[in-house]
Every structure is written in C-alpha cells, then in structure tokens.
Amino acid sequence: MSSLSPTPASSVVIDPRRAWPLLLTRGAVAVVFGLIALLWPAVTVLALALIFGVYSLIDGIGGVIHAARSGDRGHRWFSLIGGALGIAAGVVALVWPAITVLVLATLVGAWAVVTGVAEIAAAIRLRHQIRGEVFLIIAGAVSAVAGILILFQPIAGAFGIAIVVGSYAIVYGLVLAVLAIRLRSLAKATTSH
Numbered sequence: 001m002s003s004l005s006p007t008p009a010s011s012v013v014i015d016p017r018r019a020w021p022l023l024l025t026r027g028a029v030a031v032v033f034g035l036i037a038l039l040w041p042a043v044t045v046l047a048l049a050l051i052f053g054v055y056s057l058i059d060g061i062g063g064v065i066h067a068a069r070s071g072d073r074g075h076r077w078f079s080l081i082g083g084a085l086g087i088a089a090g091v092v093a094l095v096w097p098a099i100t101v102l103v104l105a106t107l108v109g110a111w112a113v114v115t116g117v118a119e120i121a122a123a124i125r126l127r128h129q130i131r132g133e134v135f136l137i138i139a140g141a142v143s144a145v146a147g148i149l150i151l152f153q154p155i156a157g158a159f160g161i162a163i164v165v166g167s168y169a170i171v172y173g174l175v176l177a178v179l180a181i182r183l184r185s186l187a188k189a190t191t192s193h
Helices: 016-039 045-069 073-095 103-128 132-151 158-191
Strands: none
Touching: 016 045, 016 132, 016 158, 045 073, 045 103, 073 103, 103 132, 103 158, 132 158
C-alpha cells in the first residue's frame, strides 16, 4: 500500500482540498446515472438521451469548474475541453431528445474517449504530487476503451446502450470516488504539517 506524502507547494498541480469534493461528487453522479441505466434497461432512447443529457451536463460543468480551479495550464486545457464536450453533449441530448441510437452512441463514445484522454493526462501530471495516480489512469483507460467500443460497435437498441453506458458509469464513478478519497487524505496530510 502506498503512502501519501505532502509535496512542496511549488510542484503542486492541483489543490487536493478543493479538488476532492468535486471528484467525489462527479463519481457519485456517475454511479447514480449508471444504476439508473442498469435498473431500467428497457428505457426508451428518449429517456436514455434525457438521463445522459442531465448527467453529461453536470459532469461537463464539473470539468469546466475543475479547469478554472487548476493551477496547471496544460491540465486546465484537457479539463476545459472535456468539460466543454460534456456540456455540448448534454445540451444536444436535452434539446434533441428524439435522438437516434447511432447519434447517442456517437455522443457517448466521443465524450468517453475525450474524458478518458483527459483523465490519463491528469494522472501523468499528478504523478509527482500523489501516489496512487493509477486510479486516475484506470478511470481514463476505462473511459477511453468504453468510448471506442461504443463508437466502433454501436449497439442496436437502448437496452444494450443502457447496459454498456450504465456499467461504464458505475466503474468510472467508483474509480473517481477512490481518487477523491485519496486526495482527501492528501489534503489532511498537508494541513496537519
């Protein structure tokens, strides 16, 4: 088990005291979204588009807020692009609720790939600040792989998309929650010194 060690202020990429609550919220929203998608697998494309729209909008806003708070310009751009794509996907899904399965799969897949790349980039930048950045790499890899699968093998109905998206959201949400808990521990360790 790796231990958390405080890093000098000059090498800090994010402030863990400000970052962990947002990551935990994003993880919780992802798990709730995933459970809804799995519990109602026969949901219509319309309802799935609306549920995805709300989730993507909230997650996108969280990404933009994270970008605004980030002290690192390189990481800020990844978060901003991922957040903006999430907001755009959410707005499209909410404004155009009669979205087809293929378009929904494209939106979800593209969003997941960009989110995955952004999370992996964040992990690379955080590797000197925290130990255990592997959780962020796992979240990014899960997101990118799920996005690629959805983009290149669109599922014929809302049932299949609900299972894939729901499963992805739960795994992704749990990994974000674990990372948030690790950041909270780091925040406690840095404030006690």
